[in-house]
Amino acid sequence: MTITRRLGNNYSDATKNRMVDVGSYLPFEEESNLARTGSSLYFDEDDDLPVLDGAAALVPVYASVIDNIYPEGCVTYEGGKFSDDNKFGENFASDSVMQFQNTVRGYNALVEGSVDLFFTTHPSREQLDYAKDMDVELEIVPIGLEAFVFFVNADNPVENLSIDQIRGIYRGNIKNWNEVEGPDRLVNPLLRIKGSGSQTMMETFMEGDMISRRDPLSIFGGAIGYSFRFYLAGMVANDNVKMLSVNGIYPNAENIKNGSYPISANFYVVYRKDNNNENIIKLVNWLQSDEGQNMIEACGYVGGSHR
Known part of the structure; x- marks a missing residue:
C-alpha cells in the first residue's frame, strides 16, 4: 500500500513509494518477522481452518496468528512458492488460509464469503452499506489499539x-x-x-x-x-x-x-454472523485472551481496546 508519492523537494519527500513487504511476514518461514509467542490453542490439518485476510497495516498480526496456531502446510502459493512480482506483493493460492487482498478487496471477500476473518480498522460507512446490501450481518470485535x-x-x-x-x-x-x-x-x-x-x-x-x-x-x-x-x-x-x-x-x-495520545482507535477482527465454522469463535476468543493480547503486543501494537 502506498503511503505517499515521492515529491519534488526535500521537505515534500516524506516517504518513497512503499508497499508492505509481505515476504517478511510469511508464516512458518524461519526468518519471518513474526511474534512467535506460543499458544494453548492449536488447529490441526483436519480442522476447518478459518481463512484470514486483513488490512496492510495488520499483516503482522494475522500472519502471527497463523504461525502460532495453524498447522504447517496450510499457507500455499500459486506456482508453489511466494513471489512479490505482482501488484499486491503476494501470490497466495485460493486454498491458502492466509490471503492478502488489502482493505477494499479483502473486505468484499469477507462479505462474499471467501474469507472468514478480516483484520482491520473500523469498516467505513460504504463498506457497512455493502454488507447490508448483500444481506450480511457482521460481528466487529475490538482486539487492540493503534x-x-x-x-x-x-x-x-x-x-x-x-x-x-x-x-x-x-x-x-x-x-x-x-x-x-x-x-x-x-x-x-x-x-x-x-x-x-x-x-x-x-x-x-x-x-x-x-x-x-x-x-x-x-x-x-x-x-x-x-x-x-x-x-x-x-x-x-x-x-x-x-x-x-x-x-x-x-x-x-x-x-x-494510557490514553494520553489524543487520536487512538481500536482495530478489529470482523466475521459474518452466519458463518458456522466453530473455530472462528475459538480464534476470536483467543485473540481477546491474555495469550492473544501478548501476541498482539509482541507484534509491535498495543493490546486492549476502547470499549
Whole structure:
C-alpha cells in the first residue's frame, strides 16, 4: 500500500513509494518477522481452518496468528512458492488460509464469503452499506489499539501540531507552514485512497469535512501525511520521515496505552454472523485472551481496546 508519492523537494519527500513487504511476514518461514509467542490453542490439518485476510497495516498480526496456531502446510502459493512480482506483493493460492487482498478487496471477500476473518480498522460507512446490501450481518470485535499519526519529512522543523491545526490544514484553511511556526513553504496535504483503513480513519477524525483534492501548487511545498503508527514506524520505516506529536503528546506505545495520545482507535477482527465454522469463535476468543493480547503486543501494537 502506498503511503505517499515521492515529491519534488526535500521537505515534500516524506516517504518513497512503499508497499508492505509481505515476504517478511510469511508464516512458518524461519526468518519471518513474526511474534512467535506460543499458544494453548492449536488447529490441526483436519480442522476447518478459518481463512484470514486483513488490512496492510495488520499483516503482522494475522500472519502471527497463523504461525502460532495453524498447522504447517496450510499457507500455499500459486506456482508453489511466494513471489512479490505482482501488484499486491503476494501470490497466495485460493486454498491458502492466509490471503492478502488489502482493505477494499479483502473486505468484499469477507462479505462474499471467501474469507472468514478480516483484520482491520473500523469498516467505513460504504463498506457497512455493502454488507447490508448483500444481506450480511457482521460481528466487529475490538482486539487492540493503534495510534493514528501524522508525519512530515525529517528536515521539516515542525515537531508538533494541535488537532485544530491539523484540521485547519486538511480543510484548506492553513496553507503555509509558517502559520504553524514552520518554514515559509506551502503545505502539501497528502491524501489516501477512498476505502482504505487510513482514509476511513481520517474522514472520521475530520468529521466528514476535509479537502478532496490538493492545490496544484502545493506539490512545491512541504508534505504532511497520515497513517497508523506501526505501519509507518515498523513496516515501512524510513529515516527521512518523522511522526509529529499531537497536542504535545508523542504517539509511542505508552501514550497510546494510557490514553494520553489524543487520536487512538481500536482495530478489529470482523466475521459474518452466519458463518458456522466453530473455530472462528475459538480464534476470536483467543485473540481477546491474555495469550492473544501478548501476541498482539509482541507484534509491535498495543493490546486492549476502547470499549
